[in-house]
Amino acid sequence: MRLQMLRLVSVLALALVVVYSSVAALYSLYSTTPEEYTISAAQLAQALERGDAPLAQSYPADAIHFSGALRKRLDAGEVVGLDAGDGQILFYHRHHNTVLEIGPFPHEQAQSVTQWRLLFIGAMLVVLLLLTWPMFSDLNRLQKQAIRFSKKPFHIPNQFSRRSTIFPLAETFRRMANIVTSHFQMNQDLARTIAHEVRMPLARIKFQQALADSDSESAQVINRATRDIEQLVDKYLNFARVEVHEQFLSRKSIALETFFTELGSHLETQCPDLEIAYYFPDKRAWLEPDSLSIAIQNLVANAGKYARDRVDIRFELRAGFCHLSVEDNGPGLGGDALELTDAFTRSATDDQGYGLGLYIVKKVMMWHEGELLLDQSANLGGTRATLRWPNRA
Numbered sequence: 001m002r003l004q005m006l007r008l009v010s011v012l013a014l015a016l017v018v019v020y021s022s023v024a025a026l027y028s029l030y031s032t033t034p035e036e037y038t039i040s041a042a043q044l045a046q047a048l049e050r051g052d053a054p055l056a057q058s059y060p061a062d063a064i065h066f067s068g069a070l071r072k073r074l075d076a077g078e079v080v081g082l083d084a085g086d087g088q089i090l091f092y093h094r095h096h097n098t099v100l101e102i103g104p105f106p107h108e109q110a111q112s113v114t115q116w117r118l119l120f121i122g123a124m125l126v127v128l129l130l131l132t133w134p135m136f137s138d139l140n141r142l143q144k145q146a147i148r149f150s151k152k153p154f155h156i157p158n159q160f161s162r163r164s165t166i167f168p169l170a171e172t173f174r175r176m177a178n179i180v181t182s183h184f185q186m187n188q189d190l191a192r193t194i195a196h197e198v199r200m201p202l203a204r205i206k207f208q209q210a211l212a213d214s215d216s217e218s219a220q221v222i223n224r225a226t227r228d229i230e231q232l233v234d235k236y237l238n239f240a241r242v243e244v245h246e247q248f249l250s251r252k253s254i255a256l257e258t259f260f261t262e263l264g265s266h267l268e269t270q271c272p273d274l275e276i277a278y279y280f281p282d283k284r285a286w287l288e289p290d291s292l293s294i295a296i297q298n299l300v301a302n303a304g305k306y307a308r309d310r311v312d313i314r315f316e317l318r319a320g321f322c323h324l325s326v327e328d329n330g331p332g333l334g335g336d337a338l339e340l341t342d343a344f345t346r347s348a349t350d351d352q353g354y355g356l357g358l359y360i361v362k363k364v365m366m367w368h369e370g371e372l373l374l375d376q377s378a379n380l381g382g383t384r385a386t387l388r389w390p391n392r393a
Contacts, residue, residue, distance in 0.1 A: 280315035295364040298357035306330030330382035
């Protein structure tokens with residue numbers, strides 16, 4: 001915001017200089033006032049001290065030729081100063097039929113007006129700065145509020161005076177932000193309530209199953225349905241947490257070996273039937289480990305539905321960007337690949353998912369200022385999901 005203020009002041013300063021110079025040039029062009037010469041008491045004293053030339057001489061009025069305008073001024077009794085060359089000035093005064101010549105005197109140039117122009121322009125710049133500074137100061141505060149709100153929604157108090165230039169803008173942003181915060185809080189409360197209400201009857205069902213015969217076919221069906229509902233609840237809670245931006249997400253410099261070691265322990269428990277290979281350099285990268293771990297787990301879970309037995313996770317640093325890909329050796333993408341990143345959208349051939357996994361991944365990439373790409377894996381032949389984000393704080 002300070003840069004924008006400096007740009008505006010610079011543009012106004014340039015415009016001021018151009019306007020001032022144009023007016024001064026026009027005034028000089030059309031001004032017809034003749035240049036006047038004067039001498040100071042110090043100049044007169046110096047000329048008397050030197051005594052190297054007669055200070056005054058008289059001539060007949062018709063012995064010196066004057067232009068029409070100068071003759072009129074002389075006839076009117078004025079003292080006329082003329083440039084005699086070599087930086088000397090001669091003064092003439094007519095008395096009856098004689099013309100008195102006084103001088104010569106050294107010509108001292110009139111004080112330059114450049115310093116006054118600069119002083120005027122500087123004063124105007126100070127005035128412009130004083131007028132624009134409060135507005136840009138308030139805009140800077142509003143910008144910081146917006147950045148904080150984008151990282152984690154919060155209730156914004158009224159911090160701007162009604163006399164502020166940007167008060168209507170700040171008040172509109174405050175009301176909108178508070179509405180959004182209330183909406184997020186309602187969604188968060190609703191998600192937790194639904195999860196609680198669903199888990200309570202599930203717990204009772206599982207308790208009754210533990211007491212009943214677990215070898216029957218109907219008991220196995222109920223067990224699978226119960227696990228599916230629990231997975232749905234977990235997915236929905238992840239979705240709700242991502243949707244309302246519950247955590248303060250901030251990218252940190254993380255050692256990749258540490259990150260993938262912790263990730264591998266989670267995936268080993270979640271996907272015991274998959275052969276998961278990890279490829280990453282022995283370096284550090286800027287990422288938010290918790291949310292990125294959730295995103296990768298969702299990608300591996302999706303890949304596990306279709307992969308025969310193998311999933312590769314590759315991490316590369318290229319041209320200032322982080323590239324993380326999850327590839328499987330399944331049948332590959334269908335024609336609806338681009339739509340799968342929308343919430344509650346799943347493939348026509350998917351009877352196991354709930355349409356939230358890729359949407360959560362997409363949200364995590366939005367927070368990383370990155371993107372999610374889906375294409376065919378050149379190595380394994382199945383689907384490849386690529387996460388790409390800037391490698392910076």
